[in-house]
Amino acid sequence: MKITRLKTWQVPPRWLFLKIETDEGCYGWGEPVIEGRAATVEAAVHELADYLVGQDPHRIEHLWNTLYRAGFYRGGPILMSAIAGIDQALWDLKGRDLGVPVHQLLGGAVRERMRMYAWTGGDRPGDVGAGARALVERGFTAFKMNGTAEMQIVDSHRKVDEAVARVAEAREAVGPEVGIAIDFHGRVHRPMAKALLRELEPFHPMFVEEPVAPEHLPALKHIAGGLGYPLATGERLHTRFEFRDLLADGMVDIIQPDLSHCGGISEGFKIATLASAHDVALAPHCPLGPLTLAASLQLDAVSHNAFIQEQSMGIHYNQDNDVLDYLVDKSALAIEEGFCAIPQGPGLGVEIDEAFVEERAKVGHRWRNPVWSHEDGSIAEW
Ligand SMILES: O=C(O)[C@@H](O)[C@H](O)[C@H](O)CO
Numbered sequence: 001m002k003i004t005r006l007k008t009w010q011v012p013p014r015w016l017f018l019k020i021e022t023d024e025g026c027y028g029w030g031e032p033v034i035e036g037r038a039a040t041v042e043a044a045v046h047e048l049a050d051y052l053v054g055q056d057p058h059r060i061e062h063l064w065n066t067l068y069r070a071g072f073y074r075g076g077p078i079l080m081s082a083i084a085g086i087d088q089a090l091w092d093l094k095g096r097d098l099g100v101p102v103h104q105l106l107g108g109a110v111r112e113r114m115r116m117y118a119w120t121g122g123d124r125p126g127d128v129g130a131g132a133r134a135l136v137e138r139g140f141t142a143f144k145m146n147g148t149a150e151m152q153i154v155d156s157h158r159k160v161d162e163a164v165a166r167v168a169e170a171r172e173a174v175g176p177e178v179g180i181a182i183d184f185h186g187r188v189h190r191p192m193a194k195a196l197l198r199e200l201e202p203f204h205p206m207f208v209e210e211p212v213a214p215e216h217l218p219a220l221k222h223i224a225g226g227l228g229y230p231l232a233t234g235e236r237l238h239t240r241f242e243f244r245d246l247l248a249d250g251m252v253d254i255i256q257p258d259l260s261h262c263g264g265i266s267e268g269f270k271i272a273t274l275a276s277a278h279d280v281a282l283a284p285h286c287p288l289g290p291l292t293l294a295a296s297l298q299l300d301a302v303s304h305n306a307f308i309q310e311q312s313m314g315i316h317y318n319q320d321n322d323v324l325d326y327l328v329d330k331s332a333l334a335i336e337e338g339f340c341a342i343p344q345g346p347g348l349g350v351e352i353d354e355a356f357v358e359e360r361a362k363v364g365h366r367w368r369n370p371v372w373s374h375e376d377g378s379i380a381e382w
């Protein structure tokens with residue numbers, strides 16, 4: 001069997017789908033995208049196609065190494081997202097060809113279903129109590145909320161008080177049992193993070209995410225010591241090599257690799273295993289589409305240290321699009337009692353409606369991350 005063609009579609013709200021085709025009719029789907037740079041990743045995928053067309057799609061590990069190493073320059077969000085989506089599509093293709101779900105090829109499932117969480121609210125802190133209660137009424141046992149709006153490197157303690165008050169409101173609304181994840185989106189810097197993280201302790205967060213930006217991860221050593229709840233990060237890290245440094249320093253309790261950014265299922269599996277050696281939990285990041293979600297669930301299925309899975313329902317920039325829209329069988333990734341069943345169909349376990357993808361690609365998207373400013377006009381972290 002030989003790879004003959006790579007086809008891509010930019011589809012709303014901000015996604016990119018890839019289909020790899022072969023001379024024997026067998027195919028696989030993946031999602032190679034980084035938020036806000038779908039067209040750049042798409043260009044990278046088509047450059048990388050020169051290393052794939054004519055090759056045996058079953059040699060996933062060999063092809064991964066070809067794409068990663070043969071280019072000499074490696075890593076980073078664009079290349080690793082391109083490789084990630086290609087890797088997902090190769091796993092999907094292999095599973096379809098052999099008639100088994102990807103988790104069977106990775107050693108078999110260690111669990112039947114995965115605990116899920118969804119966002120309440122958008123980029124900016126908002127009406128968190130009502131949103132959280134609505135999710136709990138739909139069966140969710142955990143949710144994620146925004147930690148803070150823009151915060152300068154040294155800012156007023158009022159910003160800390162506001163963040164704490166919102167978490168207090170959320171905890172009050174849902175009671176002690178529900179997991180509350182608080183995403184700071186890398187908006188806080190070392191000087192303010194110390195007080196902020198400490199003051200959230202009484203509300204027992206399930207985890208606090210990205211308190212500082214990825215380039216400031218070493219600061220966590222000075223901030224996180226002795227905290228009484230888990231810290232999470234990793235959606236903006238790529239490859240086992242970046243996770244190695246994070247894990248070796250003992251700075252986090254939960255890693256959040258994104259299977260469309262970190263290098264795919266192959267690399268995610270290695271990262272998850274590396275984390276398990278440090279007794280660090282896995283909670284794959286996924287504000288993306290159905291293929292990234294299906295790939296994540298395949299990894300969750302075989303990772304004993306996985307404990308919860310993000311999915312993009314409720315993220316405000318997805319607007320009128322739902323993660324299930326592009327599926328032929330929408331029950332494949334349905335959530336029941338706050339869990340999603342591990343997909344059992346061949347490959348990633350979902351069937352994409354290609355005609356609908358074609359339709360939506362005509363609409364396309366130009367999604368860009370918003371640009372925020374501080375009150376003095378300097379650029380703020382989004
Ligand atoms: O954890 C999350 O889902 C967010 O940090 C998103 O990754 C971010 O808004 C970019 O899409």
Ligand SMILES: [Mg+2]
Nearest residue numbers: 183209210235
């Ligand atoms: Mg995040």
